[in-house]
Every structure is written in C-alpha cells, then in structure tokens.
Amino acid sequence: MRTCSVDALRATPRLAAAALSLAASLTAHAAPAAPPASAASVAERKELYEGKCGGCHSVDANRIGPLHRGVVGRKVGSVKDFNYSPALKSLGGVWTPERLDAWLTNPQAVAPGTAMFFMVDDASQRAAIIAYLKSVSP
Ligand code: HEC
Numbered sequence: 001m002r003t004c005s006v007d008a009l010r011a012t013p014r015l016a017a018a019a020l021s022l023a024a025s026l027t028a029h030a031a032p033a034a035p036p037a038s039a040a041s042v043a044e045r046k047e048l049y050e051g052k053c054g055g056c057h058s059v060d061a062n063r064i065g066p067l068h069r070g071v072v073g074r075k076v077g078s079v080k081d082f083n084y085s086p087a088l089k090s091l092g093g094v095w096t097p098e099r100l101d102a103w104l105t106n107p108q109a110v111a112p113g114t115a116m117f118f119m120v121d122d123a124s125q126r127a128a129i130i131a132y133l134k135s136v137s138p
Pocket of ligand 1: 084086095103113115117129
C-alpha cells in the first residue's frame with residue numbers, strides 16, 4: 001500500500017506537468033488564429049500582398065502593374081499614366097471584392113489578353129489579399 005501511494009505521488013506531478021504543457025501548446029496555437037482584425041493578421045495580409053503582388057505592384061506607385069491604393073471601388077483600368085493592355089482598358093466597370101476574387105483566380109478568364117498572368121489558387125489567400133486591398137481603399 002505504502003509503495004502504491006508513493007508511486008501515485010511520484011506520478012501526479014508528472015501528469016500535472018504534462019497537462020500544463022499541453023494546455024500551453026494549445027493556447028500558443030490558438031492565439032494567432034484569433035479575431036481576423038487583430039494587428040497580427042493585418043501584418044500577415046500585408047506580408048502576403050508584398051510576397052505575392054509586390055514583385056509587380058505597389059500601393060502608391062505604378063510599376064510593372066498599376067498602383068493599388070483605392071483599387072476597391074475604382075474604375076477598371078483607370079490609373080493615370082499606367083499603360084494598360086487593350087483587354088483591361090476595354091473591360092469596363094468597377095473593381096468589387098467579388099470581381100477581384102475572379103481576377104486573382106484567373107485574370108485571363110476575366111479579361112482575355114490582359115498583361116497580368118499571375119494567379120492565386122488558394123481562396124483564403126485571395127480573401128486575405130482582397131482584405132488588404134480594401135484596407136488601402138476608401
Ligand atoms: C508578374 C507581374 C504581376 C503580378 C505578380 C501581379 N500582377 Fe496585377 N497586374 C500586372 C499587370 C501587368 C497589370 C496590368 C494588366 C493589363 O494592363 O492588362 C496588372 C493589373 C492588376 C489589376 C487591375 C488594376 C486596375 O487598375 O484596373 C489588379 C486589381 C491587380 N493587377 C491585382 C494584383 C494582385 C492583388 C496581385 C497579387 C496577388 C497581382 N496583381 C500580381 C502584373 C502583375
């Protein structure tokens with residue numbers, strides 16, 4: 001009986017430690033996934049934008065592609081001094097989040113012959129990038 005209870009006493013702290021470290025790792029994993037508007041996710045969206053689009057676009061300057069500030073709600077092909085392809089120039093309408101989603105899924109399907117070929121296959125990445133574009137639009 002005595003050995004038994006000693007074993008139990010020895011085992012308990014180990015169990016408690018295991019439970020604590022499990023709880024700690026669960027908390028650590030849960031934290032970054034928290035509310036979508038947290039500072040961390042804003043930074044992550046910007047990073048995703050820079051990584052995927054930054055090779056050709058920037059928010060405030062025309063590069064290989066047109067500048068993006070104000071793009072949500074902006075007329076398609078309307079940035080001054082950017083030399084659009086005829087395909088994009090003649091597309092018409094305004095960039096909505098839905099339209100941007102289709103564009104990023106496959107620009108050639110939206111405006112056949114456009115000079116943009118880059119696609120984002122992952123829907124959650126498209127959503128994060130569009131959320132970022134919204135954040136730099138009025
Ligand atoms: C390899 C270069 C390249 C990459 C990468 C790229 N684009 Fe483009 N993008 C272009 C070019 C070039 C145009 C102009 C297309 C035209 O004139 O037909 C364009 C046009 C656009 C337009 C139309 C803007 C307007 O004023 O009508 C949007 C919106 C856009 N890109 C979003 C994005 C986003 C968001 C990403 C990142 C996920 C991205 N692009 C990645 C080259 C690129």
